[in-house]
Amino acid sequence: AQSVTQPDIHITVSEGASLELRCNYSYGATPYLFWYVQSPGQGLQLLLKYFSGDTLVQGIKGFEAEFKRSQSSFNLRKPSVHWSDAAEYFCAVGLMEYGNKLVFGAGTILRVKS
Protein backbone atom coordinates (compact mmCIF):
# COMPACT_ATOMS: atom_id res chain seq x y z
CA ALA A 1 0.00 0.00 0.00
CA GLN A 2 1.09 3.54 -0.60
CA SER A 3 2.46 5.34 2.41
CA VAL A 4 4.42 8.42 3.35
CA THR A 5 6.65 8.60 6.40
CA GLN A 6 7.82 11.74 8.08
CA PRO A 7 10.00 10.42 10.89
CA ASP A 8 10.30 13.67 12.81
CA ILE A 9 7.17 14.79 14.62
CA HIS A 10 8.80 17.96 15.97
CA ILE A 11 11.90 19.84 14.93
CA THR A 12 13.32 22.96 16.55
CA VAL A 13 15.90 25.10 14.79
CA SER A 14 17.41 28.48 15.50
CA GLU A 15 16.51 31.37 13.28
CA GLY A 16 19.07 31.62 10.51
CA ALA A 17 20.07 27.98 10.74
CA SER A 18 19.59 25.50 7.94
CA LEU A 19 16.66 23.10 7.87
CA GLU A 20 16.01 19.64 6.49
CA LEU A 21 12.70 17.86 6.92
CA ARG A 22 12.69 14.20 6.03
CA CYS A 23 10.14 12.37 3.92
CA ASN A 24 10.17 8.76 2.74
CA TYR A 25 7.52 7.16 0.59
CA SER A 26 6.42 3.70 -0.36
CA TYR A 27 4.88 3.54 -3.78
CA GLY A 28 5.21 1.09 -6.64
CA ALA A 29 5.05 3.48 -9.56
CA THR A 30 6.70 6.76 -10.42
CA PRO A 31 5.77 9.04 -7.56
CA TYR A 32 4.38 12.50 -7.78
CA LEU A 33 5.56 14.24 -4.65
CA PHE A 34 4.46 17.36 -2.85
CA TRP A 35 5.31 19.41 0.18
CA TYR A 36 2.57 21.47 1.85
CA VAL A 37 2.79 23.89 4.75
CA GLN A 38 0.05 24.63 7.24
CA SER A 39 0.41 27.68 9.45
CA PRO A 40 -1.77 28.00 12.57
CA GLY A 41 -5.34 28.73 11.54
CA GLN A 42 -4.44 28.62 7.86
CA GLY A 43 -5.22 26.20 5.10
CA LEU A 44 -2.67 23.98 3.42
CA GLN A 45 -0.39 25.82 1.04
CA LEU A 46 1.65 24.10 -1.65
CA LEU A 47 5.39 24.71 -1.27
CA LEU A 48 6.65 22.66 -4.19
CA LYS A 49 6.04 19.55 -6.24
CA TYR A 50 7.97 16.96 -8.19
CA PHE A 51 6.60 15.16 -11.22
CA SER A 52 9.62 14.34 -13.36
CA GLY A 53 12.84 15.79 -14.69
CA ASP A 54 15.31 17.62 -12.50
CA THR A 55 15.37 15.93 -9.13
CA LEU A 56 16.06 19.17 -7.29
CA VAL A 57 12.96 21.32 -7.27
CA GLN A 58 12.59 24.86 -6.10
CA GLY A 59 9.54 26.11 -4.31
CA ILE A 60 8.15 29.21 -2.72
CA LYS A 61 9.56 30.96 0.33
CA GLY A 62 13.11 29.78 -0.42
CA PHE A 63 12.38 26.07 0.03
CA GLU A 64 13.76 23.29 -2.13
CA ALA A 65 13.43 19.53 -2.15
CA GLU A 66 15.43 16.74 -3.69
CA PHE A 67 13.95 13.52 -5.03
CA LYS A 68 16.19 10.50 -4.50
CA ARG A 69 14.69 7.42 -6.08
CA SER A 70 17.33 5.09 -4.62
CA GLN A 71 16.38 6.18 -1.12
CA SER A 72 12.66 6.69 -1.77
CA SER A 73 13.06 10.11 -0.25
CA PHE A 74 11.92 13.64 -0.93
CA ASN A 75 13.50 15.78 1.77
CA LEU A 76 12.66 19.45 2.15
CA ARG A 77 15.43 21.95 2.77
CA LYS A 78 15.93 25.61 3.44
CA PRO A 79 19.36 27.19 3.90
CA SER A 80 18.30 29.84 6.42
CA VAL A 81 15.12 29.57 8.45
CA HIS A 82 13.02 32.59 9.36
CA TRP A 83 10.75 32.84 12.39
CA SER A 84 7.78 32.98 10.03
CA ASP A 85 8.58 29.46 8.82
CA ALA A 86 7.25 28.02 12.07
CA ALA A 87 4.38 25.80 10.93
CA GLU A 88 3.49 22.20 10.25
CA TYR A 89 4.87 20.65 7.08
CA PHE A 90 3.31 17.77 5.21
CA CYS A 91 4.84 15.57 2.56
CA ALA A 92 2.41 13.87 0.18
CA VAL A 93 2.30 11.40 -2.69
CA GLY A 94 -0.14 12.01 -5.52
CA LEU A 95 -1.76 8.88 -6.91
CA MET A 96 -2.76 9.52 -10.49
CA GLU A 97 -4.27 6.10 -10.94
CA TYR A 98 -6.53 6.80 -7.98
CA GLY A 99 -7.95 10.06 -9.20
CA ASN A 100 -5.06 12.20 -8.07
CA LYS A 101 -5.88 11.80 -4.41
CA LEU A 102 -3.08 12.67 -2.03
CA VAL A 103 -1.64 10.39 0.60
CA PHE A 104 -0.09 12.51 3.33
CA GLY A 105 2.58 11.92 5.87
CA ALA A 106 1.81 12.59 9.52
CA GLY A 107 3.44 16.00 9.39
CA THR A 108 6.43 17.65 11.05
CA ILE A 109 5.94 20.60 13.36
CA LEU A 110 8.72 23.14 12.97
CA ARG A 111 9.56 25.46 15.81
CA VAL A 112 11.95 28.34 15.28
CA LYS A 113 13.79 29.78 18.22
CA SER A 114 15.29 33.24 18.17
Add this chain to the structure above:
Amino acid sequence: GAGVSQSPSNKVTEKGKDVELRCDPISGHTALYWYRQSLGQGLEFLIYFQGNSAPDKSGLPSDRFSAERTGGSVSTLTIQRTQQEDSAVYLCASSLESASGPPRQYFGPGTRLTVL
Protein backbone atom coordinates in the same frame (compact mmCIF):
# COMPACT_ATOMS: atom_id res chain seq x y z
CA GLY B 1 -9.72 35.59 -7.06
CA ALA B 2 -11.68 33.68 -4.45
CA GLY B 3 -10.21 30.51 -3.11
CA VAL B 4 -11.90 27.43 -1.74
CA SER B 5 -14.33 28.33 1.00
CA GLN B 6 -15.83 26.11 3.66
CA SER B 7 -18.63 26.60 6.11
CA PRO B 8 -19.06 26.61 8.96
CA SER B 9 -15.55 27.26 10.19
CA ASN B 10 -16.40 25.63 13.50
CA LYS B 11 -19.16 23.22 14.42
CA VAL B 12 -19.91 21.81 17.84
CA THR B 13 -22.50 19.08 18.01
CA GLU B 14 -23.77 16.45 20.36
CA LYS B 15 -23.08 12.79 19.88
CA GLY B 16 -25.76 11.20 17.73
CA LYS B 17 -26.69 14.33 15.80
CA ASP B 18 -26.26 14.72 12.06
CA VAL B 19 -24.02 17.45 10.63
CA GLU B 20 -23.52 18.95 7.17
CA LEU B 21 -20.29 20.58 6.09
CA ARG B 22 -20.18 22.71 2.99
CA CYS B 23 -17.45 23.34 0.45
CA ASP B 24 -17.42 25.95 -2.32
CA PRO B 25 -14.63 25.12 -4.75
CA ILE B 26 -12.79 27.55 -6.95
CA SER B 27 -14.96 28.45 -9.91
CA GLY B 28 -14.18 26.28 -12.91
CA HIS B 29 -12.42 23.55 -10.96
CA THR B 30 -13.72 20.19 -12.05
CA ALA B 31 -12.29 18.09 -9.24
CA LEU B 32 -13.20 18.29 -5.57
CA TYR B 33 -11.70 16.37 -2.66
CA TRP B 34 -12.54 15.93 1.00
CA TYR B 35 -9.87 15.12 3.58
CA ARG B 36 -9.96 14.75 7.32
CA GLN B 37 -7.25 15.92 9.69
CA SER B 38 -7.42 14.45 13.15
CA LEU B 39 -5.03 14.04 16.05
CA GLY B 40 -3.14 10.83 15.75
CA GLN B 41 -4.37 10.13 12.22
CA GLY B 42 -2.86 12.97 10.24
CA LEU B 43 -4.49 13.91 6.97
CA GLU B 44 -6.58 11.23 5.35
CA PHE B 45 -8.45 11.16 2.07
CA LEU B 46 -12.21 10.74 2.29
CA ILE B 47 -13.84 11.20 -1.12
CA TYR B 48 -13.12 12.60 -4.57
CA PHE B 49 -15.40 14.01 -7.28
CA GLN B 50 -14.28 14.52 -10.87
CA GLY B 51 -16.71 16.02 -13.32
CA ASN B 52 -19.65 13.76 -14.00
CA SER B 53 -17.82 10.56 -13.08
CA ALA B 54 -18.89 8.43 -10.16
CA PRO B 55 -17.15 9.68 -7.01
CA ASP B 56 -14.31 7.76 -5.43
CA LYS B 57 -15.64 7.00 -1.97
CA SER B 58 -12.85 4.67 -0.98
CA GLY B 59 -11.72 6.81 1.94
CA LEU B 60 -15.03 7.19 3.73
CA PRO B 61 -14.58 5.56 7.17
CA SER B 62 -18.13 4.29 7.58
CA ASP B 63 -21.58 4.40 6.03
CA ARG B 64 -22.43 7.28 8.34
CA PHE B 65 -20.38 9.45 6.01
CA SER B 66 -21.68 10.60 2.65
CA ALA B 67 -21.07 13.45 0.27
CA GLU B 68 -22.68 14.94 -2.74
CA ARG B 69 -21.74 17.53 -5.26
CA THR B 70 -24.54 19.47 -6.84
CA GLY B 71 -24.25 20.93 -10.31
CA GLY B 72 -20.58 20.13 -10.44
CA SER B 73 -19.82 22.86 -7.95
CA VAL B 74 -20.75 23.03 -4.27
CA SER B 75 -20.26 19.91 -2.20
CA THR B 76 -21.78 18.85 1.10
CA LEU B 77 -20.23 16.27 3.41
CA THR B 78 -22.81 14.74 5.73
CA ILE B 79 -22.02 12.80 8.86
CA GLN B 80 -24.95 10.98 10.40
CA ARG B 81 -25.21 9.97 14.05
CA THR B 82 -21.94 11.66 14.89
CA GLN B 83 -19.50 9.97 17.24
CA GLN B 84 -16.74 11.52 19.32
CA GLU B 85 -14.11 9.98 17.05
CA ASP B 86 -15.53 12.07 14.20
CA SER B 87 -14.05 15.17 15.84
CA ALA B 88 -11.51 16.53 13.41
CA VAL B 89 -10.83 19.28 10.91
CA TYR B 90 -12.49 18.51 7.59
CA LEU B 91 -10.63 19.96 4.63
CA CYS B 92 -11.92 20.46 1.15
CA ALA B 93 -9.74 20.95 -1.92
CA SER B 94 -10.42 21.58 -5.57
CA SER B 95 -8.38 21.39 -8.73
CA LEU B 96 -8.49 21.67 -12.47
CA GLU B 97 -8.15 18.56 -14.57
CA SER B 98 -4.58 18.02 -15.71
CA ALA B 99 -3.19 15.97 -18.57
CA SER B 100 0.36 16.13 -17.28
CA GLY B 101 0.76 14.97 -13.74
CA PRO B 102 -1.47 15.39 -10.72
CA PRO B 103 -3.08 18.81 -10.70
CA ARG B 104 -2.41 21.25 -7.94
CA GLN B 105 -5.02 20.98 -5.24
CA TYR B 106 -6.13 24.19 -3.57
CA PHE B 107 -7.25 23.71 -0.01
CA GLY B 108 -9.90 25.52 1.95
CA PRO B 109 -9.42 26.65 5.56
CA GLY B 110 -11.33 23.66 6.90
CA THR B 111 -14.25 23.07 9.23
CA ARG B 112 -13.38 22.12 12.78
CA LEU B 113 -15.93 19.62 14.03
CA THR B 114 -16.22 18.87 17.73
CA VAL B 115 -18.55 16.11 18.86
CA LEU B 116 -19.36 16.27 22.55
